[in-house]
Amino acid sequence: MQLTVWTYEGPPHVGAMRIATAMEGVHYVLHAPQGDTYADLLFTMIERRAKRPPVTYTTFQARDLGTDTAQLFQTAVRDAYARFAPRAMLVGASCTAELIQDDPAGLIEAMDLPCPVVALELPSYQRKENWGAAETFYQLARKLAADAAPREAGAQPRANILGPTALGFRHRDDVVEITRLLATLGIAVNVIAPLGASPDDLARLGDADFNICLYPEIADTTCRWLERRFGHKTVRTVPIGYGATRDFIAEVAGLAGVDPAAVLATSNLPWWSRSVDSTYLTGKRVFIFGDATHAIAAARVARDELGFEVVGLGCYNREFARDVREAAARYGVEPLITDDYLEVEAAIQALQPELVLGTQMERHIAKRLRIPCAVISAPVHVQDFPARHSPQMGFEGANVLFDTWVHPLVMGLEEHLLTMFRDDFEFSDAAGASHLGHGAVPHAPVALAEPVADPIAEPVTVVPSGWSSEAERELLKIPFFVRGKARRNTERYATEQGITAITLETLYDAKAHYAR
Amino acid sequence: MMTPALPGTATGCQSAPVLRERGQREVFCGLTGIIWLHRKVQDAFFLVVGSRTCAHLLQSAAGVMVFAEPRFATAIIEERDLAGLADCNDELDRVVDRLLTRRPDIRLLFLVGSCPSEVIKLDLARAAARLSVKHAGATKVLNYSGSGIETTFTEGEDACLAALVADLPADPSAAPALMIVGTLPDVVEDQFVRLFADLGIGPVHVLPARRADAMPAVGPNTRFLLAQPFLGDTARALEDRGAVRIDALFPFGAEGTTQWLHAAAQAFGVDEMHFRRTIAPGRERAKRAIAHSRAALAGKRVTFLPDSQLEVPLARFLATELGMQPVEVGTPYLHRRHLAQELALLPADTLISEGQDVDRQLDRVRAAKPDLTVCGLGLANPLEAEGLTTKWAIELVFSPIHGFDQAGDLAELFARPLRRRDVLRV
Numbered sequence: 001m002q003l004t005v006w007t008y009e010g011p012p013h014v015g016a017m018r019i020a021t022a023m024e025g026v027h028y029v030l031h032a033p034q035g036d037t038y039a040d041l042l043f044t045m046i047e048r049r050a051k052r053p054p055v056t057y058t059t060f061q062a063r064d065l066g067t068d069t070a071q072l073f074q075t076a077v078r079d080a081y082a083r084f085a086p087r088a089m090l091v092g093a094s095c096t097a098e099l100i101q102d103d104p105a106g107l108i109e110a111m112d113l114p115c116p117v118v119a120l121e122l123p124s125y126q127r128k129e130n131w132g133a134a135e136t137f138y139q140l141a142r143k144l145a146a147d148a149a150p151r152e153a154g155a156q157p158r159a160n161i162l163g164p165t166a167l168g169f170r171h172r173d174d175v176v177e178i179t180r181l182l183a184t185l186g187i188a189v190n191v192i193a194p195l196g197a198s199p200d201d202l203a204r205l206g207d208a209d210f211n212i213c214l215y216p217e218i219a220d221t222t223c224r225w226l227e228r229r230f231g232h233k234t235v236r237t238v239p240i241g242y243g244a245t246r247d248f249i250a251e252v253a254g255l256a257g258v259d260p261a262a263v264l265a266t267s268n269l270p271w272w273s274r275s276v277d278s279t280y281l282t283g284k285r286v287f288i289f290g291d292a293t294h295a296i297a298a299a300r301v302a303r304d305e306l307g308f309e310v311v312g313l314g315c316y317n318r319e320f321a322r323d324v325r326e327a328a329a330r331y332g333v334e335p336l337i338t339d340d341y342l343e344v345e346a347a348i349q350a351l352q353p354e355l356v357l358g359t360q361m362e363r364h365i366a367k368r369l370r371i372p373c374a375v376i377s378a379p380v381h382v383q384d385f386p387a388r389h390s391p392q393m394g395f396e397g398a399n400v401l402f403d404t405w406v407h408p409l410v411m412g413l414e415e416h417l418l419t420m421f422r423d424d425f426e427f428s429d430a431a432g433a434s435h436l437g438h439g440a441v442p443h444a445p446v447a448l449a450e451p452v453a454d455p456i457a458e459p460v461t462v463v464p465s466g467w468s469s470e471a472e473r474e475l476l477k478i479p480f481f482v483r484g485k486a487r488r489n490t491e492r493y494a495t496e497q498g499i500t501a502i503t504l505e506t507l508y509d510a511k512a513h514y515a516r
Numbered sequence: 517m518m519t520p521a522l523p524g525t526a527t528g529c530q531s532a533p534v535l536r537e538r539g540q541r542e543v544f545c546g547l548t549g550i551i552w553l554h555r556k557v558q559d560a561f562f563l564v565v566g567s568r569t570c571a572h573l574l575q576s577a578a579g580v581m582v583f584a585e586p587r588f589a590t591a592i593i594e595e596r597d598l599a600g601l602a603d604c605n606d607e608l609d610r611v612v613d614r615l616l617t618r619r620p621d622i623r624l625l626f627l628v629g630s631c632p633s634e635v636i637k638l639d640l641a642r643a644a645a646r647l648s649v650k651h652a653g654a655t656k657v658l659n660y661s662g663s664g665i666e667t668t669f670t671e672g673e674d675a676c677l678a679a680l681v682a683d684l685p686a687d688p689s690a691a692p693a694l695m696i697v698g699t700l701p702d703v704v705e706d707q708f709v710r711l712f713a714d715l716g717i718g719p720v721h722v723l724p725a726r727r728a729d730a731m732p733a734v735g736p737n738t739r740f741l742l743a744q745p746f747l748g749d750t751a752r753a754l755e756d757r758g759a760v761r762i763d764a765l766f767p768f769g770a771e772g773t774t775q776w777l778h779a780a781a782q783a784f785g786v787d788e789m790h791f792r793r794t795i796a797p798g799r800e801r802a803k804r805a806i807a808h809s810r811a812a813l814a815g816k817r818v819t820f821l822p823d824s825q826l827e828v829p830l831a832r833f834l835a836t837e838l839g840m841q842p843v844e845v846g847t848p849y850l851h852r853r854h855l856a857q858e859l860a861l862l863p864a865d866t867l868i869s870e871g872q873d874v875d876r877q878l879d880r881v882r883a884a885k886p887d888l889t890v891c892g893l894g895l896a897n898p899l900e901a902e903g904l905t906t907k908w909a910i911e912l913v914f915s916p917i918h919g920f921d922q923a924g925d926l927a928e929l930f931a932r933p934l935r936r937r938d939v940l941r942v
Contacts, residue, residue, distance in 0.1 A: 001565075001591040001592060001593060001594060001597055001602075001604070001607040001608060001610075001611050002591070002592045002594060003589055003590075003591055003592075003611050003614060003615065004568075004571045004589060004590045004591075004592050005586070005589050005590075006571075006575050007568060007571045007572055007575065009568075010568065010569070010572040010576075011567065011568045011569045011572060013569075014569075014572065033545070033631045033663070033664035033665045034541040034543055034545060034664045034665075034668060035543070035544055035545025035546075035547070035548075035573065035631070035663075035664025035668075036545075036569060036573075036664065037540070037541065037542050037543065037544075037894060038544055038545075038548075038572075038573045038576055038577055038894070039572075039576075040542070040893075040894030040895075041576065041892070041893035041894045042576060044893065044894050044895070044896065044897040044898055045893050045894075045896075045897065048897060049897065049898075050897060050898060050900075050901035051898055051901070052894065052895065052898045056540055057540050057541075058540075059539065059540050059541045060665065061665050061666070062634065062663075062665040062666045065635070065665070076540070079539075079875075083875060094569060095567035095568070095569050095631070095632055096567075096569075096631035096632050096635055096664075096665070099598075099632060099635045099636060100635060123595070124567060124568065124569070125567065125593060125594055125595045125597075125598055126594075126595045128568065
C-alpha cells in the first residue's frame with residue numbers, strides 16, 4: 001500500500017476517457033460502481049466541455065456482486081449502442097470491476113455488436129492515467145487502421161499529428177500552431193488524432209508519409225506500431241521552445257523533402273531574450289517538474305533561451321524516467337523521479353529556487369513558499385484552459401513561454417529598488433511582490449488555501465542554528481525572494497569553512513564567495 | 517407556526533407514487549463526505565483504504581484541488597497487495613504507523629472502506645479494533661464504508677456518524693438533553709446553539725463535535741434533531757441507544773427553520789409565547805432576505821437531479837417560500853419517515869423519483885424544459901450548452917444554507933443562475 005495525499009495522475013481508465021472524449025463517434029462502456037462518474041466533471045468543469053464525455057458507467061452495487069454484474073454490463077452496452085449509435089466502442093473495467101473479473105472482453109465478443117469494439121485491459125493497480133491513454137490510443141489504431149492507399153509519386157507530403165487528447169495541457173492550441181506550421185511548409189495534414197478524430201479518420205492513418213509524435217506520453221506506443229505496420233518515419237523532436245521548434249522544422253522538412261527556410265526565424269523570443277531588459281534573468285535558479293516531455297523541453301528553454309540556471313529537474317511519470325535522467329545529467333542536476341508530491345515539495349524547499357516551472361501541484365507548493373511559479377504541464381486546472389489562444393509549441397508557443405515564465409519574476413529595476421530601499425514600508429515582507437498575485441500576500445483571504453500549520457510532512461526548513469543576532473538582522477534586510485538563497489549559501493559556506501557561529505562577517509564573506 | 521400547505525394539496529406528495537429507476541447514476545460515492553467531515557472534526561484523520569481512483573476522486577470532487585496538507589489521505593492498494601505478496605493488514609498497520617508518527621496530533625482515525633476494499637473483503641472493523649489497541653491512549657481508530665457500491669455521496673457522512681454513535685459514551689443523567697445531528701458549518705452551528713440557549717433548552721450537544729474528545733454522550737433521555745435529511749443509519753443507531761428523534765421539517769428557509777426549532781421547543785416544554793418572541797427577529801430577517809429573490813424565482817419551474825438527499829427539503833423550501841413549481845424531484849434515496857412532513861408540503865403534481873438512470877432522466881428534463889435544473893458538476897455545463905439553466909448541486913452541500921440567517925443566501929443560490937442568464941448579452 002502506498003500512502004497518497006495528492007496524485008499527479010488518475011487511474012488508467014481516466015486515460016482511456018481522455019481518448020474517447022477527444023474523439024468523435026466513439027463510446028466507452030466502463031464497468032464501474034457509482035461514484036466513478038466523478039471523472040465526467042474533469043472534462044465538463046476543468047476543460048469546460050459542452051458535451052458529456054461519451055462514457056456509460058454500468059453502476060453496479062454491492063447487492064449485484066456475485067449475481068448479475070455480467071448481465072448488467074451487457075445491458076449497459078446494448079443500451080449505450082442503441083442510444084448513441086457509435087461508430088466504434090471501447091469497453092473496459094475500472095479498478096473495482098477489475099477485481100470482480102467479469103471479463104468485458106469475453107462478454108463483448110459474445111454480443112457481436114455491429115461496430116468495431118476494443119476491449120481494453122488496463123491494470124488499475126499497476127498503471128496510471130498516461131499509460132491508459134497511450135494504450136487506448138494504440139489499441140484503437142490497431143483495430144481501426146486499414147491498409148494504406150497507394151501514393152502517387154510527387155504527391156504533396158502528408159503527415160499525421162498524433163497525441164493531442166482531451167484534458168491535455170494546451171493540446172488544443174498546440175495543434176493549431178503545428179498545423180499552421182506544416183501548412184507553411186507545404187505539408188498536408190493527413191489525420192490529427194485522437195483530438196477531433198473519428199474512427200474513419202483512424203482507418204486512414206496509413207495514408208500518411210510520416211508521423212509527428214507530438215506528445216510521447218500519449219502517442220509513442222502508437223507511433224512505434226505505425227513504424228512497424230506502415231514503415232512510417234516518426235518526428236520525435238517536441239517543438240517546445242525556439243530552438244526545439246527550429247529542430248522540429250528541420251526534422252519535418254528533411255522527412256518531407258521540403259525547404260524549411262520559409263518558416264525559420266519567426267519568433268520574438270530571441271530578441272526579447274537578448275534585449276537588455278532581460279539581463280536580470282541571467283542565472284535565475286529554476287526548478288522544473290512535470291510530465292517528462294514538458295519538463296525536458298522546459299529545461300532547454302530555461303537554460304539556452306532565457307539564460308536561467310536549472311537547479312532541479314524531474315518528472316512524475318516513471319515510463320519516461322530514462323529520458324529525464326539523461327537530461328538531468330546534461331544540466332548537472334540530480335533527477336527527481338517521483339509521484340509523491342511531498343518529495344517534490346521537500347526538494348523545492350531545500351533548493352530555494354527563484355522560479356518554479358511545474359504543474360498545478362508545484363504552483364501551490366510555490367505559492368506557500370512564496371516562490372514565483374509558472375505552470376508548464378498537466379495535471380491541469382481550470383486556469384490551464386484559457387479563453388485566448390495560448391500554445392506551448394511552435395514559435396508562438398515560444399513567445400507564450402517567454403511571457404508566462406518571465407512575468408511572475410520580480411523585474412530588473414524593481415529588484416534593485418527593493419534592495420536599495422529595504423526599509424520602505426511598502427516594500428515590507430508582508431506586502432509581497434506585486435507580481436505574485438494575491439496568493440502571495442499572507443493576509444489576503446485565499447478561500448481554499450489551508451493553514452500551513454497543518455502539514456503531514458516534517459518541516460524541511462534548515463534550522464538557522466549558529467546565527468548571531470546581528471547576522472540574523474542583516475539577513476532580514478535582504479529581500480524575501482532572495483533571502484532563502486542567501487541563508488542557504490551562508491550556511492553552506494560556513495559548513496565548508498568549518499565555521500560554527502555565523503556572524504555579519506560570515507554573511508558577507510559568503511556573499512563574496514558566491515558572487516557571480 | 518407553519519404556513520398552511522397550499523390549497524388542494526393537503527397531503528402533497530406524501531403518498532404519491534415514486535418513480536424508481538435503476539441505471540447509470542451520475543452521483544459521487546460516500547467518500548466525498550470526507551471533504552467536509554475532515555474540516556469539521558479538527559483532530560480527526562480520514563484514511564481511505566482504496567485505489568488510485570479513490571485518491572483521484574477526492575482531489576477532483578471539490579471542483580478544485582485544495583493543496584495544503586489535508587487531514588485525509590488514501591492508502592492505495594497495489595498489485596503486490598492483491599497478489600498476496602504483501603499482507604494487507606501488515607501493510608495497513610505500516611501505513612497507519614507512518615501516518616500517526618507524522619501526525620501525533622491526530623486523536624481519531626477513521627479507516628474508510630472503498631469499493632476495492634469491500635470487494636476484496638478487507639476487514640477494516642477488525643483492523644480498527646487492532647489498531648485502537650495498538651495506539652490506545654493516543655488515537656482511537658474507527659471504521660466505516662464510503663464505498664460507491666454501498667453509499668451515495670452524503671450517505672458517507674451517515675455511515676461515519678453511525679460509526680461514531682456506536683462509540684459515544686452512555687449518558688446516565690435523568691434530565692433530557694438535546695442533540696443536533698449532522699455536520700453543519702461552525703457559524704450555523706453556533707447560531708443554533710445560541711437560539712436554543714435563548715429558548716431555554718439545554719444542555720445542547722452536537723454530533724459530530726469539533727474535537728474527538730468532545731463527542732456527546734447518548735442515552736434514553738437524549739432527544740435528537742436531525743439537521744440533515746440523509747442520516748437514516750445514524751438516526752437508527754441513536755435510537756438503538758435509546759435516544760428519541762424529534763420529527764420536524766429540516767431547517768431550510770424561514771418556515772423550515774421555525775418549524776425545526778418549534779419541534780424541539782415543544783419536546784422541551786418551552787412556553788409558546790416565549791418561543792415566538794425568541795425566534796421572531798431571526799424569522800423576520802430570514803423572510804426579508806428571502807424576499808430579495810422572490811421576484812426572480814416565483815412561478816419558475818425547477819427540477820432536481822439526484823445528488824445529496826437534500827432535494828426534497830430544498831424543493832419544499834422553493835415551493836412554499838419562493839413560489840417555485842417543482843417538476844421532478846430526484847433523490848438518490850428517499851427516506852419516507854424522516855421526510856414525511858416535507859413530502860406533505862410538496863405540490864401533489866410533483867414527480868418524485870428515486871435512484872437514477874441518467875440518460876432517461878435527462879430525456880425527461882429536455883422534454884419538461886424546467887427554468888432551473890439542479891444537478892451535479894458532470895452535467896451542468898452540457899445542459900447549459902443545450903440551453904437549460906442549471907445550479908450546481910454541490911454548492912448546496914458546501915455552503916452554509918441552514919437556519920434563519922442563511923435563508924437569504926440559500927434563495928440567492930437558486931436565483932443567481934437565472935439572474936445571470938438575464939443579464940448576459942453574449
